[in-house]
Each structure stands twice: as structure tokens, then as C-alpha cells.
Amino acid sequence: MTQASDPASITIVGGSATGLFAAERLARAGRPVTLLEGADGWSPEPRTLIVTRRMRDLLGDVGDRSVVNTINRFELMTDGRKATVALSEPDLIIERAVLVPGLAELAKAAGVDLRMGSRVRSLTATADGVTLEVGRNGSTEELRATTVVGADGTFSRVARAAGWPPLTTVPLIQAIVTLPPDLPPDTTRVWFQPDDTRFFYWLIPESPERGALGLIGEDGPETRRCLERFLEQQHLEPLEFQAARIPCYTQWVPPQRRMGGADIYLVGDAAAHVKVTTIGGIVTGFRGALGVADTILHGRTSDALGRLKRELDWHRLLRRSLERFSEDDYGLLLDVLNPSAKGVLSTLTRDEPARVMLRLCLAQPRLVLLGLRTLLFSAPRPSLPS
Numbered sequence: 385m386t387q388a389s390d391p392a393s394i395t396i397v398g399g400s401a402t403g404l405f406a407a408e409r410l411a412r413a414g415r416p417v418t419l420l421e422g423a424d425g426w427s428p429e430p431r432t433l434i435v436t437r438r439m440r441d442l443l444g445d446v447g448d449r450s451v452v453n454t455i456n457r458f459e460l461m462t463d464g465r466k467a468t469v470a471l472s473e474p475d476l477i478i479e480r481a482v483l484v485p486g487l488a489e490l491a492k493a494a495g496v497d498l499r500m501g502s503r504v505r506s507l508t509a510t511a512d513g514v515t516l517e518v519g520r521n522g523s524t525e526e527l528r529a530t531t532v533v534g535a536d537g538t539f540s541r542v543a544r545a546a547g548w549p550p551l552t553t554v555p556l557i558q559a560i561v562t563l564p565p566d567l568p569p570d571t572t573r574v575w576f577q578p579d580d581t582r583f584f585y586w587l588i589p590e591s592p593e594r595g596a597l598g599l600i601g602e603d604g605p606e607t608r609r610c611l612e613r614f615l616e617q618q619h620l621e622p623l624e625f626q627a628a629r630i631p632c633y634t635q636w637v638p639p640q641r642r643m644g645g646a647d648i649y650l651v652g653d654a655a656a657h658v659k660v661t662t663i664g665g666i667v668t669g670f671r672g673a674l675g676v677a678d679t680i681l682h683g684r685t686s687d688a689l690g691r692l693k694r695e696l697d698w699h700r701l702l703r704r705s706l707e708r709f710s711e712d713d714y715g716l717l718l719d720v721l722n723p724s725a726k727g728v729l730s731t732l733t734r735d736e737p738a739r740v741m742l743r744l745c746l747a748q749p750r751l752v753l754l755g756l757r758t759l760l761f762s763a764p765r766p767s768l769p770s
């Protein structure tokens with residue numbers, strides 16, 4: 385059956401964090417919104433996420449309800465050295481399995497037509513829009529749409545159908561563990577071990593008892609082996625694992641395209657709106673969703689998308705430098721973190737990388753030399769063997 389579509393209506397594919405957030409914004413602005421989610425319910429697998437306080441400004445109460453812990457301090461470790469950075473305002477630990485149902489409730493209250501168990505199989509261009517083939521309850525239906533938002537994650541079907549190229553992805557894997565006795569539950573520990581990962585290992589407490597210890601790698605099985613070895617070294621037992629491939633921001637993906645007679649947009653992981661320094665995609669995903677919602681509502685590209693692009697580009701520059709860091713460089717980095725530099729890291733968040741970098745360089749000029757030396761004279765570390 386083909387359902388006719390109201391030209392003002394919007395079809396969103398993917399009902400996780402960014403799709404539900406975009407849907408609610410658009411529905412609140414008076415637009416008819418249909419959201420198609422492939423899963424059968426609003427209870428995604430648990431996933432422990434660390435976000436900056438900016439999530440609170442973006443989400444308000446629904447964000448607050450998903451907070452399971454707060455982080456007041458980071459411990460940075462490398463090669464036997466340690467630096468501690470106290471945060472002037474805490475980072476938030478949120479549980480996705482709480483956040484997503486909360487966002488679904490809000491979207492429903494705003495009037496979004498939420499359709500679970502509706503997996504989009506294909507999009508076909510037509511003269512007056514696109515036709516989505518949707519599998520639902522063992523049958524297939526066709527929906528017509530003139531505006532589609534792809535919020536369907538890293539391997540977005542919407543993006544492929546509309547002609548966006550596939551994204552570069554990296555495997556992320558974390559184990560839930562019992563916290564070691566020497567780690568306070570309000571402290572996140574980060575280890576820089578560039579021989580294992582060009583990113584870092586983290587241990588993020590989600591409660592006074594448990595935390596998520598993980599890393600990002602290049603190759604799935606090798607990343608798992610690194611995690612298992614590291615767990616053993618730390619004398620920690622995995623209670624469960626959480627893993628997925630996540631997109632790496634390599635360049636700005638313009639989040640709008642025409643397909644047939646329809647406007648197609650991407651948000652969240654589908655658009656690689658991910659900070660490539662830490663591979664955090666929640667706050668940037670929400671900001672991209674706001675930008676896309678604004679663009680749809682006002683008919684011109686939102687300034688919010690320009691700001692997001694600049695920020696993601698700064699993260700990419702920083703990552704290019706970090707990719708070249710040896711363990712000695714990380715050691716030097718920790719050694720030169722003087723009280724003023726720590727003050728900068730304490731007050732500014734990773735959501736404002738340009739300000740962080742500028743203020744850090746003023747606080748500790750040796751960081752400029754370290755960054756420039758690695759960018760100009762060190763080769764990027766080779767990818768780990770698969």
C-alpha cells in the first residue's frame with residue numbers, strides 16, 4: 385500500500401537518541417512527523433556514555449533523568465606518570481537505556497507518529513518525492529515522503545540510498561567491571577598507550593560499584609584482544625561487554641541532498657557528527673539534529689551546522705597531532721601540564737576545542753612546541769595489525 389504524504393510532513397528513519405530528538409523538535413514546531421524505528425521497542429541495549437554538561441542545556445529534564453553518575457576529576461596516566469585534572473563543573477554519565485525511552489515519551493507527547501518494528505529496506509526516487517519500502521510485522525508497506533531525515537546510525541541505509549559515500553568507522557569496545565578500590569566513583573581514569581591504541585583506554589565509573597573500561601581500535605578482534613589483555617593487567621573481571629563500530633569524522637558531510645523530488649537530511653552517527661578526539665557522538669549528534677531541524681523549519685542552512693562543522697574540524701586537527709604522539713610525547717604532555725593549563729582543562733569542556741587549544745597554548749607555551757613538533761616532524765603511527 386502506498387500512503388500519500390502531506391508535503392509538510394517529515395519522515396524520520398531511526399528512533400534512537402538523535403532521531404527522537406529531531407522528531408520532537410520538528411513536531412513541537414507544528415510539523416507532522418512520522419518516525420520509523422526498526423527495533424520492536426524503545427529499550428535499546430544498555431550503554432554507559434560520558435557527556436559534557438552541555439547535554440543538560442540541550443535536553444533539560446529528560447537528560448537529567450538519564451544521569452546515573454557525575455565525574456569531578458580526570459586522572460591521566462602514561463608510562464608510570466599521572467596527572468589529575470579537577471573539573472569545575474562535572475561531566476555526566478548517562479545510561480542510553482534510560483535516555484531513549486525518555487526521548488520517545490517526549491516525542492510522543494509532541495505528536496510524533498512513532499512506529500516501532502518498522503525497518504526501512506530501501507528508498508526509491510520519484511518525481512514528486514521518494515518512496516520508502518518499510519518492513520513491518522512480516523509485511524511490506526510503501527510510504528511516500530518529500531522530506532526524510534536519516535537518523536539510522538553508522539551504516540545508514542538512507543545515506544547510501546541518497547548517494548552519500550560510506551563512512552570511515554572504528555571499533556569501540558568496553559567491558560563493565562567492578563571498580564578497583566583505588567578509583568573514586570567520581571573520577572574517570574584515562575591511559576595513553578599508543579602501542580595498543582592511537583586513542584586511549586578509559587575507565588568511567590557508572591556507579592559507586594561499577595564502571596566501563598574500554599578502548600577504540602582499528603580492527604575488531606585485535607581491539608578485543610587488547611581489551612582482554614588490559615583487563616588482566618589491571619586485575620579486572622569483565623561482567624559484560626558493549627561494542628559497536630562508530631564513525632570517525634574525517635571531513636564534514638554536508639547533511640542535505642536532493643533525491644528525486646525529496647530533501648534528504650542526515651543526523652547523528654549517520655552524518656559522522658562525532659568528536660574525533662574522544663569519539664563522543666551524543667552532544668554533537670544532538671547539536672547536528674537541532675541544526676537540521678532548524679534548516680528544515682526555516683528553509684535555509686542553520687548557523688548551528690556551521691558552528692558544528694568548525695568544532696568538528698578542530699577536533700580533527702587535534703587528533704592529527706595526537707595520532708603522532710609516542711608514549712614519550714604523552715609523558716612530556718603530562719609533565720608540562722602546569723596549574724594554569726590544568727585550570728583551562730578544568731573550566732572549559734571538549735565542546736569548545738578552539739578555545740581550549742588557544743587558552744592551553746597561552747597557559748603553557750611548551751604545548752605549542754609539542755603540538756607543532758608532532759604535526760610537522762612525526763609520522764602518524766601505523767594502524768595496528770589486523
Ligand SMILES: Cc1cc2nc3c(=O)[nH]c(=O)nc-3n(C[C@H](O)[C@H](O)[C@H](O)COP(=O)(O)OP(=O)(O)OC[C@H]3O[C@@H](n4cnc5c(N)ncnc54)[C@H](O)[C@@H]3O)c2cc1C
Pocket residue numbers: 397398399400401402403420421422423431432433434435502503504505535536537538541556557558626627628629630651652653654658663664665666667669
Ligand atoms: C559502546 C559505545 C560507547 C559509547 N560511548 C560514548 C560516550 O561515552 N559518549 C558519547 O558522546 N558517545 C559515545 N558513543 C557514541 C554514541 O553512542 C553515538 O554517537 C550515538 O548513540 C549516536 O546516536 P544516533 O541516534 O545517531 O544513532 P544510533 O544510536 O546508532 O541509532 C540508530 C537507530 O536507527 C535504527 N535503524 C537503523 N537502521 C534502520 C532502518 N533501516 N530502519 C529503521 N530504523 C533503523 C536503529 O535501530 C537505531 O535505533 C558510544 C558508542 C558505543 C557503541
